[in-house]
Amino acid sequence: MRQIVLWGVGSREWGVECFTPHSLLPTPYKFLGLLLCLIVVHTVQAHSELLRAEPGPGERVVAPQEIRLRFSEMVTEETAVWLFADGFQQVPDVVVQVDPVSLQEVVASLPPLPPGVYTVQWTAVALDGHGLSGSYMFEVVEGGGRTAVWLGGGLVIMLLLLGLWQWQFGRR
Amino acid sequence: MALLLLAACTRQQEVDDAMATLSPIQVLLVSTDFGVGQPRVSFALFDGENAAQNVASVALEVFPVDEGGAVWAGTAVSYTDYLIPYWVFYPELPSAGYWGVKTVLTMTDGTTYSPGFVMETLEKTAAPPLGAQAPLSENKTVFTEPDLSKLSSGTEVNPALYQMTVAEAVQTGLPTVVGFVTPGFCQTRWCGPTLESVEAVREAVGDEAANFIHIEVYDDFQALTLAAPMIEWGLTTEPWVFILDENGRIVARLSGPLSPTELQEQLAPLLSEVG
Known part of the structure; x- marks a missing residue:
């Protein structure tokens, strides 16, 4: 058996990555490989990686009320989320709660955020004590900003079509 | 109509500019x-x-959180000979506290992103600081524990890494590399390959030039009790690799992923001193 490489217990990747030769096995033996993986996983430690975030990295959102982070592992109450505005000004009153059922989702309730770019800093502590820290950015925009762009763009396209129609009509 | 078109294009450009500065990249x-x-x-x-692929360079600035002006600026070095590519920098941080790190990532196509992250410095670290005398641990060796399977949780145990204690190593007049790793229990990309890096550098450098010691994190693989040296060194995370000079002083403290190239670079100055 080759070395088992775990990306994270319970993550959606593990079925592929948990037991490297697994994908090479004939189908009837894949289940066996999977089972072996589960047995090994039980004793192996792992870091809790960020699987999904809302708002996500690079996203532009209007008036977010919370940050929702989904990790690859169950995490402890030591897991933390901080939010920083431009110039690394910490945003106060961010209340963090680990989902008591799944223990894999963390929700940070936010105060009203003015438009700007924000950095989310998270530290996930897995049940085995392994920690991992990361950060990403999202932007809060004025409500309707994007709508205005679409409306403006739509208006331009309509005017272009109108002009084209008039040009065609004029040729006749 | 031209004016409307211009206005719409200008607005779109503003949005594009905003998107360009907003990084989709996570920093871990x-x-x-x-x-x-x-x-x-x-x-x-x-x-x-x-x-993230195609990151050509990373420049950084460090700011005190909530306080403003940059206290340090520099660049990070990339190491790609590890399971995940990672970057290293050595900021000068004058006091304990929280620091905001602003990065400027320049991609190979010239695009730039500027994600940031926050880190904390401590007045007193948990693990021994640079310059400190290394704890003279009486870690397990093949002489005190002939059963290799009890020396490491790994599946392929190299006896060369269990030939001496740290206490013995500092008496040899050679630099010493001490790795605290649990290859059998932490196999993620963040920690698993670190022992392989130590072994690779040992093969490149040789036992005549430096001592190489692996200390298993756990004393007992059933109850997972921490090995005594982990407590002596104040380690609460793993993996850790320390480099000691010929007098047993800590000259490099390397936590987390460690590539063979980075380890060899850190060890090189000591090898030339000894040589």
């Missing part, structure tokens, strides 16, 4: 226990679930 801080001074800080860059 992969080292820990930073002391005041010049700590080694390492991080990985991820785009979605995969390591």
Whole structure:
């Protein structure tokens, strides 16, 4: 058996990555490989990686009320989320709660955020004590900003079509 | 109509500009226990679930959180001979506290992103600081524990890494590399390959030039009780690799992912001194 490489217990990747030769096995033996993986996983430690975030990295959102982070592992109450505005000004009153059922989702309730770019800093502590820290950015925009762009763009396209129609009509 | 078109294009350009500065890249801080001074800080860059590709260079500025002006600026060095590529920098941080790190990532196509992250420096680190005398641990060796399976949780145990204690190593007049790793229990990309890096450098350098010691994190693989040296060295995370000079003083403290190239670079000055 080759070395088992775990990306994270319970993550959606593990079925592929948990037991490297697994994908090479004939189908009837894949289940066996999977089972072996589960047995090994039980004793192996792992870091809790960020699987999904809302708002996500690079996203532009209007008036977010919370940050929702989904990790690859169950995490402890030591897991933390901080939010920083431009110039690394910490945003106060961010209340963090680990989902008591799944223990894999963390929700940070936010105060009203003015438009700007924000950095989310998270530290996930897995049940085995392994920690991992990361950060990403999202932007809060004025409500309707994007709508205005679409409306403006739509208006331009309509005017272009109108002009084209008039040009065609004029040729006749 | 031309004016309307111009206005719409201008608005779209503003949006594009805003999008250009907004980084889709996650920064993962992969080292820990930073002391005041010049700590080694390492991080990985991820785009979605995969390591970010095509990052040509990383420039950084460090700011005190909530306070303003940059206290340090510099660049990070990339190490790609590890399971995940990672970057390392050594900021000068004058006091304990929280620091905002602004990065400027320049991609190979010239695009730039500017994600940031926050780190904490401690007045007193948990692990021994640079310059400190290494704890003279009486770690397990093949002479005190002939059963190799009890020396390491790994599946392929190299006896060469269990030939001497730290206490013995500092008496040899050679530099020493001490790795605290649990290859059988932490096999993620963040920690698993670190022992392989130690073995690779040992093969490259040889036992005549330096001592190489692996200390298993756990004393007991059933109850998972920490090995005594982990407690003596104040380690609460793993993996850790320390480099000791010929007098047993700590000259490098390397936590988290460690590539063979980085380890060899850190060891090289001591090898030339000895040579």
